Amino acid sequence: MLTHTEALHAVLSAAIPGPVETRSMDLAAGAVLREDLLADRDQPPFDRATMDGIAFSRTAWEAGVRRLTIEGIQPAGAPALRLSEPAAGCFRIMTGAVLPAGCDGVLESEQVLFEETVAQIADTAVWQPHRNVHGQGSDKKAGHVLLAGGCVLTPQRLAIAISAGAASVCVSQPLRAMVVSTGNELVDLGEALAPYQIRPSNAYGLVAALRDYGCRAARKHVPDDLEAMRELFSASVTEVDLILVSGGVSKGLYDFVPRALEEAGVEKIFHRVAQKPGKPLWFGQHPQGATVFGLPGNPVSTLIGFREYVVPWLRRSLGLPDALTEWVTLNDLPASVAPLTGYFPVRKAPDMNHPCAVDLVAYQGSGHLAALAESDGYVVIDPEVVPNLTTAIPVPFRGWGAI
Numbered sequence: 072m073l074t075h076t077e078a079l080h081a082v083l084s085a086a087i088p089g090p091v092e093t094r095s096m097d098l099a100a101g102a103v104l105r106e107d108l109l110a111d112r113d114q115p116p117f118d119r120a121t122m123d124g125i126a127f128s129r130t131a132w133e134a135g136v137r138r139l140t141i142e143g144i145q146p147a148g149a150p151a152l153r154l155s156e157p158a159a160g161c162f163r164i165m166t167g168a169v170l171p172a173g174c175d176g177v178l179e180s181e182q183v184l185f186e187e188t189v190a191q192i193a194d195t196a197v198w199q200p201h202r203n204v205h206g207q208g209s210d211k212k213a214g215h216v217l218l219a220g221g222c223v224l225t226p227q228r229l230a231i232a233i234s235a236g237a238a239s240v241c242v243s244q245p246l247r248a249m250v251v252s253t254g255n256e257l258v259d260l261g262e263a264l265a266p267y268q269i270r271p272s273n274a275y276g277l278v279a280a281l282r283d284y285g286c287r288a289a290r291k292h293v294p295d296d297l298e299a300m301r302e303l304f305s306a307s308v309t310e311v312d313l314i315l316v317s318g319g320v321s322k323g324l325y326d327f328v329p330r331a332l333e334e335a336g337v338e339k340i341f342h343r344v345a346q347k348p349g350k351p352l353w354f355g356q357h358p359q360g361a362t363v364f365g366l367p368g369n370p371v372s373t374l375i376g377f378r379e380y381v382v383p384w385l386r387r388s389l390g391l392p393d394a395l396t397e398w399v400t401l402n403d404l405p406a407s408v409a410p411l412t413g414y415f416p417v418r419k420a421p422d423m424n425h426p427c428a429v430d431l432v433a434y435q436g437s438g439h440l441a442a443l444a445e446s447d448g449y450v451v452i453d454p455e456v457v458p459n460l461t462t463a464i465p466v467p468f469r470g471w472g473a474i
């Protein structure tokens with residue numbers, strides 16, 4: 072049986088960055104950028120006033136002149152004016168306007184008394200050249216990298232791309248995915264339910280989780296029937312990039328998923344990982360088709376399996392770097408830890424002295440889906456850590472949100 076680290080390594084080794092496509096900026100939010108975006112011109116493209124006020128020359132200031140003739144107005148969006156009397160004149164200027172020629176800086180309106188044609192500078196005013204001026208090219212020079220490929224186009228990055236005039240960008244193509252729930256006990260929403268039946272919550276959770284990575288996944292269900300499973304997997308394994316199966320991978324009499332997958336041509340890479348919950352995890356790949364994760368059906372195992380293994384695979388396949396580990400400290404320790412990598416749902420409980428502290432949430436095991444309502448994520452406790460584990464030792468934290 073592989074350790075968690077070995078299993079993750081096997082998953083990552085099986086992932087390669089997928090194909091790209093060109094997308095218009097209107098549709099690019101949330102996509103993974105796959106090219107470097109360069110500044111098309113200096114940023115800012117001109118010496119830009121950062122305050123409303125007056126623009127004037129250092130000549131006037133250094134000569135002690137504090138009463139300046141207003142030669143005109145320099146609004147945003149207008150070409151630069153030119154100061155005719157550097158020793159005695161000024162312009163009224165607005166935020167975002169280009170610094171007029173012959174001016175060295177801007178004094179904010181709060182320090183100026185405006186008369187009809189004169190600006191009287193307050194005695195207490197302080198000023199020096201370049202004040203309230205955002206210098207041309209001081210953020211980025213034309214041709215320099217503004218956004219490096221291999222990042223998600225979050226709203227702020229999208230705004231940066233737009234500032235460089237990008238009308239379309241090269242991004243990762245969405246992966247095609249299918250989520251398969253298995254089990255005779257599952258009854259879909261809207262259908263009547265007997266006391267011994269349950270809702271396919273895993274399938275809905277996985278479809279929602281995949282959406283965070285730009286995948287629109289088809290949702291399918293198969294009963295605990297080898298033939299039905301083989302048929303579904305054979306028909307779809309070359310049609311999609313990723314198949315997530317929930318349930319049917321343990322040692323029960325009706326756990327046909329591994330056999331059905333192999334009979335559909337999916338080659339097993341590993342089955343079972345030394346972890347709790349989620350030990351029966353199955354992973355494989357079709358030589359010309361999908362990568363397949365068989366996630367154990369207990370709801371907490373399914374969601375943790377997704378976060379531990381599917382997310383790293385997705386990131387790599389989409390061309391993102393591996394995520395950094397977040398570290399937290401536990402306010403309380405788990406009562407018992409098996410000699411396996413353990414996952415424990417936690418809630419963030421930061422305070423000034425312990426900014427990364429978390430509390431364990433009450434949790435009865437991998438079937439206890441409702442416990443996750445109280446959690447922000449879970450911690451990972453490796454067996455080697457256990458003998459020395461205290462509330463001061465940082466442990467890895469995985470949040471439920473998309474990363």
Ligand code: AMP
Pocket residue numbers: 252253254256257269270271272273274317318319320321323366367368369370
């Ligand atoms: P299995 O991995 O198939 O042995 O299932 C383990 C447990 O997870 C059983 O109690 C199942 O009823 C439950 N389970 C399996 N699939 C789902 C699902 N899609 N949603 C919620 N629970 C599930």
Ligand code: MG
Pocket residue numbers: 253254255318319368
């Ligand atoms: Mg089952």
